[in-house]
Amino acid sequence: MSLKTPLYQNHVNLGARIVEFAGWQMPIQYTSLKEEHNATRTHVGLFDVSHMGEIRVKGPKAVETLQWLTTNDVAKLEKGQAQYGLLPNDKGGLVDDLFIYCLDKNADYLVCVNASNKDKDFAWMTKNNKGADITDESSIWGQIAIQGPKAVELCDAIFTDIKISKMNRNEIQVGKFQGHTIMVATTGYTGETGCEVFIQAAGTPALWEALLAHPIKAVPVGLGARDTLRTEMKYSLYGHEIDDTTNPYEALLGWAIKPQAKDFMSKAQIVAAKENGLKRKLIGFKMAERGIPRQGYEIKNSAGQKIGVTTSGTHSVTLDEPIGIAYVETAFSTEGSEIYVDIRGKLIKAVVCKTPFVQK
Amino acid sequence: MAFHVPEEYYYTKDHEWAQVDENIVTVGITEFAQDQLGEVVYVDLPEEGQKVTQNQAFGVVESVKAVSDLYAPVSGTIIEVNSSLIDDPSSINDDPNNNGWLVRIEMDSEKELANLMRSPEYKKLTSDK
Numbered sequence: 108m109s110l111k112t113p114l115y116q117n118h119v120n121l122g123a124r125i126v127e128f129a130g131w132q133m134p135i136q137y138t139s140l141k142e143e144h145n146a147t148r149t150h151v152g153l154f155d156v157s158h159m160g161e162i163r164v165k166g167p168k169a170v171e172t173l174q175w176l177t178t179n180d181v182a183k184l185e186k187g188q189a190q191y192g193l194l195p196n197d198k199g200g201l202v203d204d205l206f207i208y209c210l211d212k213n214a215d216y217l218v219c220v221n222a223s224n225k226d227k228d229f230a231w232m233t234k235n236n237k238g239a240d241i242t243d244e245s246s247i248w249g250q251i252a253i254q255g256p257k258a259v260e261l262c263d264a265i266f267t268d269i270k271i272s273k274m275n276r277n278e279i280q281v282g283k284f285q286g287h288t289i290m291v292a293t294t295g296y297t298g299e300t301g302c303e304v305f306i307q308a309a310g311t312p313a314l315w316e317a318l319l320a321h322p323i324k325a326v327p328v329g330l331g332a333r334d335t336l337r338t339e340m341k342y343s344l345y346g347h348e349i350d351d352t353t354n355p356y357e358a359l360l361g362w363a364i365k366p367q368a369k370d371f372m373s374k375a376q377i378v379a380a381k382e383n384g385l386k387r388k389l390i391g392f393k394m395a396e397r398g399i400p401r402q403g404y405e406i407k408n409s410a411g412q413k414i415g416v417t418t419s420g421t422h423s424v425t426l427d428e429p430i431g432i433a434y435v436e437t438a439f440s441t442e443g444s445e446i447y448v449d450i451r452g453k454l455i456k457a458v459v460c461k462t463p464f465v466q467k
Numbered sequence: 468m469a470f471h472v473p474e475e476y477y478y479t480k481d482h483e484w485a486q487v488d489e490n491i492v493t494v495g496i497t498e499f500a501q502d503q504l505g506e507v508v509y510v511d512l513p514e515e516g517q518k519v520t521q522n523q524a525f526g527v528v529e530s531v532k533a534v535s536d537l538y539a540p541v542s543g544t545i546i547e548v549n550s551s552l553i554d555d556p557s558s559i560n561d562d563p564n565n566n567g568w569l570v571r572i573e574m575d576s577e578k579e580l581a582n583l584m585r586s587p588e589y590k591k592l593t594s595d596k
Contacts, residue, residue: 140505140531331505331532397553399509399529422508422531429509451511451527 112157113249113311121327128330129223131158136329144335144424146326147297148465151255153318153325154333156303157311160225160245162218168238170213175237176372177207178355180365181216184209189277189294191363193355194220194228199376200351203228204343204360206294208279217244217279217290217305221345235372249311251304253318253325254336258301261323265314266291271302284314296333298340298467338419341391341432341462347402347418348389348432356381357434358389387415388440391462392431398448398455400431405449406439414439417448423464430464431457470498470593473564477540477580478589479522484564485540485583487574492541495568496528496559499593505530507556512537512570517545519572521579526569528559537569541579547571 110131118125123134134155136143146152164173173181179192188209194202203224208217220228229243253262262271268282269291279292287310292303306314318325334344343349349358354377356364366378394400400420408414415435423430431448439446442461447454472478477485482500486493501507509529519525519539526537548570552559559567584592 135532136505144531335531397509398511399534401534422529424531 110158112155113308114155114157114251114315117312117315118155118327123327123329126330129158129221131222133158134327134329136331137327140329140331140335141424143326143328143332147255147299147328147332147336148425149256151253151257151261151301151323151325152297152328152332153315154252154254154328155250155315156252157249157308158222159250160220160222160228160243161248161250161305162220162225162229162232163242163244164216164218164232164239165214165242166238166240167213169216169240172232172237172239172241173207173216173218174369174371176232176235177205178364178371178377179207180368181207182368184212184216186210186212187278187280189279189292193360193363194231195355195371195373195377196231196351197373198351199354199373199380201345201349201353201355202231202351203345204349206292208290208292210279210281210290224345247308248305249308251306251311251314251318252295252297252301253304254295254297254299254301256299257323257325258299261318261321261325262291262302264321264323265317284310286310287313289314296342297336298342298463298465299336332424335421335424338421338430338432339423339425339463339465340467341464343389344419354380354385357385357387385437387434388437389418390433390435390440390459391464392433392446392457393460393464394429394431394448395445395456395458398450398453399429400433400448400450400457406433406435407447407449407454408439409445409447411447411454414446425465435459470502471564472497472586472590472593474586476564477583477585479538479540479583480592481536481538483538483540485580487577487580490574490577491546492543492572492574493568494537494540494570494572496537496563497589497593498563500535501560501563501567504528504533504535507559510552510556510559510569512548512552513545515545515548519543519545521582528556539572540583541572541574542576543572543574545570546573
């Protein structure tokens with residue numbers, strides 16, 4: 108099965124190269140990955156992220172359920188606030204990572220999850236429900252991300268009842284666009300300012316066209332640049348940095364885990380790994396010799412012994428040099444540590460560096 | 468999109484071209500291949516003197532997004548490497564059929580050319596994609 112977002116025809120009309128991703132026909136690039144990446148860093152990029160899953164959690168037991176299911180402190184969210192969190196399995200690993208948006212405190216929450224995990228997440232949340240009303244709303248919502256230095260100006264021009272210039276980061280407001288319900292969230296996956304707009308599926312093409320038609324000249328950006336942008340920020344991507352075996356403290360996501368505040372799924376196992384001392388940590392590195400790291404390439408010490416594995420790697424468009432993210436044994440995780448990447452059988456020297464790779 | 472496919476070249480199914488001048492074969496990737504890859508940012512090419520075998524990988528080109536092996540169109544010995552690509556591989560995108568050439572191979576046997584495609588067949592291969 109291959110799904111099409113409400114914007115599929117718009118992508119085809121723009122001449123995008125379409126690939127299958129997580130069961131969806133998605134644009135990987137329109138003109139050039141580099142141009143799209145740079146447009147997001149220096150101007151404003153538009154991303155079709157309609158493939159993402161939206162799960163609605165409502166009712167008097169919504170907070171109790173989300174507190175049990177996820178790692179961050181959902182009770183702290185006030186109406187209009189958003190929070191990154193993790194969805195643990197019952198073995199101390201992760202089903203997914205997600206964003207929780209509070210639409211009405213103690214009553215109505217929107218959970219945005221990865222496209223590739225949506226069905227698994229929904230089944231897991233339903234199975235471990237503590238009495239909330241949980242609905243898969245993924246087919247109802249289209250989603251467009253507007254990211255970059257000009258995003259605020261563009262959105263303020265397009266939206267009449269929501270001004271993102273008046274919003275802080277990680278907030279959400281509900282409004283209308285040409286009669287369609289929209290939820291505008293000041294979140295994103297690029298490191299740039301801007302927002303992610305949930306819009307009723309039928310209204311998604313009209314919003315996309317309105318954003319593109321504005322004289323600011325926003326640039327449509329495909330999944331290729333979406334990945335290089337998030338890699339430069341060292342944002343985790345499920346299936347790369349995190350999966351069903353990941354301890355989230357090893358992934359350096361401890362800031363989204365609140366064991367003091369509450370009990371949650373797998374809490375004892377997740378916290379024990381930290382208290383017993385983390386065996387490996389997720390680090391960023393740059394190459395000291397020629398080569399581009401890629402997911403799956405082994406990390407070795409100078410003696411050629413395996414000490415870790417690359418989770419993501421690319422040629423950073425912003426920095427114009429290769430960058431990588433890897434799990435390495437804790438002893439090699441400090442900034443400046445020399446490590447070696449096994450690239451097609453050759454040990455290529457690299458150095459653990461400060462992240463995000465691109466400082467915003 | 469129509470790609471320029473020089474008639475005098477030979478082609479592999481993996482989208483390398485081979486220009487034959489007596490027993491010297493110049494090798495590059497096709498316009499179609501560079502378009503599929505996107506902007507090339509890295510090349511890994513063999514040393515001069517290295518032996519290569521037809522259909523075996525002899526190097527790598529990488530774009531921001533993808534890693535792609537390079538396959539030898541013929542067996543032989545590498546006699547020249549386009550070393551300008553090491554620091555600036557952009558000519559692979561800008562001029563893949565000429566200045567973006569990768570290596571020159573001294574071919575062992577011209578009989579192997581029979582295993583390669585000519586331009587009409589290669590055009591058909593890429594137009595089917």
